Amino acid sequence: AYQEQKDADKAIDFADMLYLVARAIIEENPRARALQGSYAHVQIDEGQDINPARLAIADWLGKGADSLVVVGDLRQSVYGFTGARPDLFKGRLDRGATLLTLPINYRSTGAVVDAGNKIADGRDWNLGGACKPAATAPAGEKVRAWKTETSQSEAAQVAGEIKARVDGGLPIADAKGRANYACLVRTNAQGAELEAGLVARGLPVRVLGSHGGLWSTSIGRDILAYLRAAEGIAHDDLTRVANKPLRYLKRATVEDAVRWAKRTGESVVGKLRAQGDRAAYRLAQDLDRLADYTWAERTDEVAEILIADLEEKAIESAERAASPDEDKRATIEALADVAREIGSVRAIEEQIEALKKIKDTDPAVEISTIHRAKGAEWTVVFTCGLGAEILPHKKAEDIEEERRLFYVATTRAKSVAILSQGAEEPSEFLVPFFEPEPEDDGGEPVVVRDAEQSVPARVNAEAAQ
Secondary structure: OHHHHHHHHOOOOHHHHHHHHHHHHHOOOHHHHHHHOOOOEEEEOOHHHOOHHHHHHHHHHHHOOOEEEEOOOHHHOOOHHHOOOHHHHHHHHHOOOOOOOOOEEOOOOHHHHHHHHHHHOOOOOOOOOOOEEOOOOOOOOOOEEEEOOOHHHHHHHHHHHHHHHHHOOOOOEOOOOOEOEEEEEOOHHHHHHHHHHHHHOOOOEEEOOOOOOHHHOHHHHHHHHHHHHHOOOOOHHHHHHOOOOOOOOOHHHHHHHHHHHHHHOOOHHHHHHOOOOHHHHHHHHHHHHHHHOOHHHHHHHHHHHHHHHHHHHHHHOOOOOOOOOHHHHHHHHHHHHHHHHHOOHHHHHHHHHHHHOOOOOOOOEEEEEHHHHOOOOEEEEEEOOOEOOEOOEOOOOOHHHHHHHHHHHHOOEEEEEEEEOOOOOEOOOOHHHOOOOOHHHOOOOOOEOOOOOOOOOOOOHHHHO
16 A cells, blocks of 8 residues: 555655665666766675665675675674565675674673673674673673563662662763663663653653654654543644544544634534534544543543554555554553553643753763664663563564664663563573572572662772763
């Protein structure tokens, strides 16, 4: 359906751009032939992300050049959804290319480098072998793993650790304004609960890729649109819920009702009911029903409405999908849980306002998905929610790519890497990082700490400097 719409609009996207160039090369289009001899030396960066189309372009340019250099780290090959595969990079060696390794890690302490080596050791994608820390790198704190009882206690533990380190001399940001602390998650749903927990504990937070946090994303705005309308608040975002699969309500009809309510101060629900439009009347009934619920019931019902929209959209899709996007569903449920805990529309709006005040240059704890974090670095990195069905993700087909994603998360740290299991059973990747309990304790080999116990007595002096 997406491709048909692009064809109708005579539009192309980035994947099409790569495909069209690759096709021109394969067909030896005159323009492609003219490109081939244009460069004496060709270097391809981020070679681990190369897919067949990009590879065709690289090889074509390289044939007419004196040298072709492909730079990449297969340990960070995590974009399989774009068609990238480690064997495409390794195929250069099978065709006689020379492998030059860069084994020195100039970013991280010895402990973080060792942790990365533990993850990658013995894997066929670990082309360069073990990394080594720079000669001047400190040994650093040992990479730790911890467990918490709930996602809320996970946020509390992270917040406690950060505050203790700030008190110990490592500020939220360095002298150049770069964040010292990051929290990495596998899915946006995990980010929602972590974001709310850190903001509630007074920490400045910036969600990478979403100014204003997850409440400013499409799903967050949809939830808030229903919650506002149920309280009689006329807000432009109510138009977002108009043309949903379960509604098919004209956007203009909702816009008219919102404008009228803002002008008169009357209820937007009353105007919707008076529109004489059957779909508008159904929406008014839903909003009236929500208004009669308790806050907890209301958040649950809004989540059910949006999930039903997802399911209906899946049924109507060209692929006739059997179930909706599970990550979107999880994000809806997570944000609804957060809304229930926050307790009111006004409190949610205060959280959004607090997040929007954080500019890109302001000191803040940064929250990011692991994929978005590739290539970034922070002094202290918490990788959160490392449950058995999250990493490797329960729907993942390539477990080795999931292992590489774990490698990326762990090695974003310059000085301190902390791995948090969350409330679920631990990921198989995480287990080797747990320290065994004392033998006479008779417990499982899992370290359980609260926020106070988990903070080291000594903050890494090099990191603070």
